[in-house]
Amino acid sequence: MIVHWHRRDLRASDNRGLARALATGEPVVPLFVLDPTVLEHASPIRVACLLEALDDLRTWYRDRGSDLLVARGEASAVVPAVAATYDAGTVVWNEDYSGLARERDRAVRAALEDGGIAVDTVHDAIHHEPGSITPNQGDHYAVFSYFWKKWRDRDKREPVDAPDAGDLADVTGDPIPSLAALGFDEPDATPQTVTTTAARERVAAFCSGPIYRYADDRDYPAAGGTSRLSPHLKWGTIGPRELYAATERAARRAEATDDRESVRAFQRQLAWREFYAHVLAFNPAIVTENFDGYEHEIEWRDDPDELEAWKAGETGYPIVDAGMRQLRTTGWMHNRVRMLVASFLTKDLLLDWRVGYDWFRRLLADHDTANDVGGWQWASSTGTDAQPYFRVFNPMKQGREYDPDAEYIRTHVPELADASADEIHGWHDLEPEQRERAAPGYPAPIVDHAERRERAIELFERARGESSE
Known part of the structure; x- marks a missing residue:
């Protein structure tokens, strides 16, 4: 027999590691390990998603006369046993790229080899494994646009078949x-x-229409123009090759150049995920350290009250608060709003990006180490290809531009349900009595954006050794 160790590949179709095991001709034993070392870094909502995906995968195997073995314990002991x-x-498994995963895998490999059991690992979660898309000098790109040009032109593998019952x-x-x-407690959200069925239904619905409007709609949180596939990519309930093939079919069906370009815009977002996976694979320390080194340490503030207001969605900046409340109630947040709330934490509140990353890691159902670290370091101007430190998102302007009718804001901040869009987007300029009339239960802004913007620029200039002082 041969063991396929499932990890973040909770599907039977388009699973290259499982296909590698099948190719041996030996009966495949499917295994998943609930490792306490990994679960220490988990959260209720992610474990709830994990258990749902495991139950679905187990049903798939049982329908074919087999089963998914779900064991508890340190993987380095359980897998050899x-x-x-x-x-x-x-034992076959698909590679993961975080430092924690690689440390676990080294221990499992050593234990298996000590017992005379061979290990076969496969790159499955991304199209092009780390080290395969590189600049002329160096092991990975630090600028996405260069990575994207090579990624989009590389051939992509076709999806692989699921096993038959006899395998x-x-x-x-x-x-x-x-x-x-x-x-774990039950999650609040x-x-x-x-599940794989839900993922395929979402792919089919997205590729039947919304993907052709993606380029125009994706930045507007009330438009519902994104795929909402991130939890499925996180847990591997859909394979990257199956998803990409669906987008290619959508591109071939496109009736206009703009439609095809919109499909390409979505594929570009898939490439961003892989870009960050490559960066993490070669720089595991970026989970806790700035990718872009500074001459001096960044002098982040420590203000528990402002941090709690941000977490609770009580900052007095409507688009920021809408995003933070969406996170708490759904375990997900629109990507444009993720950038805004991250910018607000680091540039308006001047708080360390790592406390924001930790909060996202706790509440996001789709938390992915590479993607989230990459996004947070981008917003805080400390990462690869990051937002320049002197470009600071204006939350009022962003709200007016991307949620002009305040539809998204009112959905998640019910205190503002009766306020006009002008009052919501101009909340920072209203007099106290005007705020009291428009939305008596909603707070005034906790900081002055213009003043904090200047302080943020000064903070980064000092860290970069550019201050004139």
Whole structure:
């Protein structure tokens, strides 16, 4: 027999590691390990999504006379034990790129090899593995536009088939533990369904129409113009090749050049995910350290009250608060708004991007280390290809431009339901009595954007050694 160790590839179709195991001709034993070292870094909403995806995958295997073995314990002990139980000569898994995952995998590999069991690893989560798209000098690109030009022109592999029933081992697993059994409370938010069926339904719906408007709609949070596929890409309930093939079919169906360009705009976002995966693979320390080194340490402020106001969506900046409340209630946030709230934390509140990253890691159902670290460091002007430190998002202007009717804001900030769009977007300029009349339950702005913008620029100039002082 041969073991396929599922991790962030919770699907049977378009799974290159599983296909590699099938190619041996040996019956495949599917395995997932609930590793306490990994779960230490998890959160209720992500574990809830994980358990839902596991249950769905287990059903798929059981419908074909097999089962998904779900075991608890340190992977370096569990994986060799399962391999020994089923007399498996090889364990196959798909690569992951975070420092935590690679540390775990090194320990598992060492334990397996000590027991005389072979290891076979496959690149599956992204189209082009780290080290395959490089500049003339160096191991990875630090500027996305150069990476994108090569990524878009590289051939993409075709999706691989799911196993047939006869390819799978006749095994029976124990019940999947509950959230409570794993030590987690029920999440406050209700995330979207994370299963392969749900992912395929979402891909089909998106590629049947919204993808042709994506370039125009994607920045408007009330438009519903994004794919909402990020939780599925996080957990691997859809394969990257299957998704890309669906977008290519959509491009061939496009009736106008603008439609095809809109498909390309979506594919560009897929490339951003891979760009950040490459960066993380070669720079694992960026989870806690600035990618862009500064001559001096950035003098981040420490203000618990302002941080709590940001977390609660009580800053008095409507578009920021709408995003933070959407995060708390749904476990997801629109990407344009993610940039805005990250900019607000780091440039208006002058708080360390790492505290914002930690909050997102706790509440996002789609938290992906590479993507989230990349996004936070971009917004805070410390990362690869980052927003220049002197360009600071104006939350009022952004709200007026991307939510002109305040539809998104009113959805998530009900205190503003009766305020006009002009009052909402001009909230910072209203007199106290005007605010009281428009929305008595909504706070005044906690900081002055213009003043904090100047302080942010000074802060970064000092860190870069550019201050005139």
